[in-house]
Structures are given as structure tokens and as C-alpha cells.
Amino acid sequence: MQRYGFLAILLVLAGPGAGPVLAAPPPDAPAGFILHESRRSLDRVLFLDARGATVSLEAFRGRLVVLNLWATWCPPCRLEMRSLDRLQDMLGGQGLAVLPVAVEEKGQRLAPEFFRRNRLSNLPVFFDPRKTILRSLRVRGIPATLIIGRDGREIARFNGGHHWTGPKTVAFLRHLLRMP
Secondary structure (H helix, E strand, O other): OHHHHHHHHHHHHHOOOOOOOOOOOOOOOOOOEEEEEEEEOOOOOEEEEOOOOEEEHHHHOOOEEEEEEEOOOOHHHHHHHHHHHHHHHHHHHHOEEEEEEEOOOOHHHHHHHHHHHOOOOOOOOEEOOOOHHHHHOOOOOOOEEEEEOOOOOEEEEEEOOOOOOOHHHHHHHHHHHHOO
């Protein structure tokens, strides 16, 4: 938090036109979030939709993306899916896109059934049977979630299961939604 105050003072001292106008610094990230000091570029990220068509993360540029990598066999993954579904319902109309990508060989068959059984109606179904997304994003385990800014660059990530509709997480994401 201290670095944002220093940067704001530096821009004020530098005068008009010295740099971009900063939005207010983000609230403290919820516990466990890895917040990058500067947004990270991502390699081209591809996955498949429920029909098997290739989807690029680029298709979601302009929205704040919560990219969740999960599998139906993973207990912490299954536990967080309801809160991800509620998060999409809460903030989807404000520019948030929750993208759960099932990283398992039988994801195209198993993920839609899991969504139906658990009444997850606000989330799209995506999958990556070859798990190439794990390598391209340098993810070592699941569940893992990346927060990607409107510019397509990674802002933060969270490794492990999380309650996505907790007050601190929602406040953090709402703040990010107000940023360019």
C-alpha cells in the first residue's frame, strides 16, 4: 500500500502531463492473493467452449476476467464453483467475466454434467483436455485463478480454493472493475 502513496506524490511533484492519472490504490488484496506490482503480459491463451470450438482469452478483452482452472475430480475446485457462479451473477453486468476452464481429458463431457447437477446457471462451460493452458500460464496445481485486467494482462492470481463472494474479495474486484 505504501508504494501507491509514494507514486502518487511523485506524480504530483512531477507536474501535469507527467504520467497517467492514477485511480485510487486498490484495497488490500484478500489473504492469499498474489498481487503483481505491474500487470503481467500473457502468452496467447486458448481453450474450448462447450461445443468444442476454440476460444481465445482475447475474446474477453475489455472485461475484467476471473480465469479459474479446475477439474471435476478436485474437491477444492468443486467447492468454490458455487461462489464463482454467484460472483458472475453479482458482477457480470458490471463488466466481469468468470471463465471456469476444466483442465481434464473428459472435461467436455464431465463439466456440463457437473454444472447441471450443481445448478450452476451463470457460468459458461470451457475446458482444455490437453491441459496446455496450465503450461502457458505457468500454473502448477489446481484450483488456480488468474485476475486479468481489461487490457488482457494479469493483475493477480490465487492458488487454491477460495470463497469468491466474501466481502473483501467482492470489494477488491469492484475496485478493479473501476480501473481502466
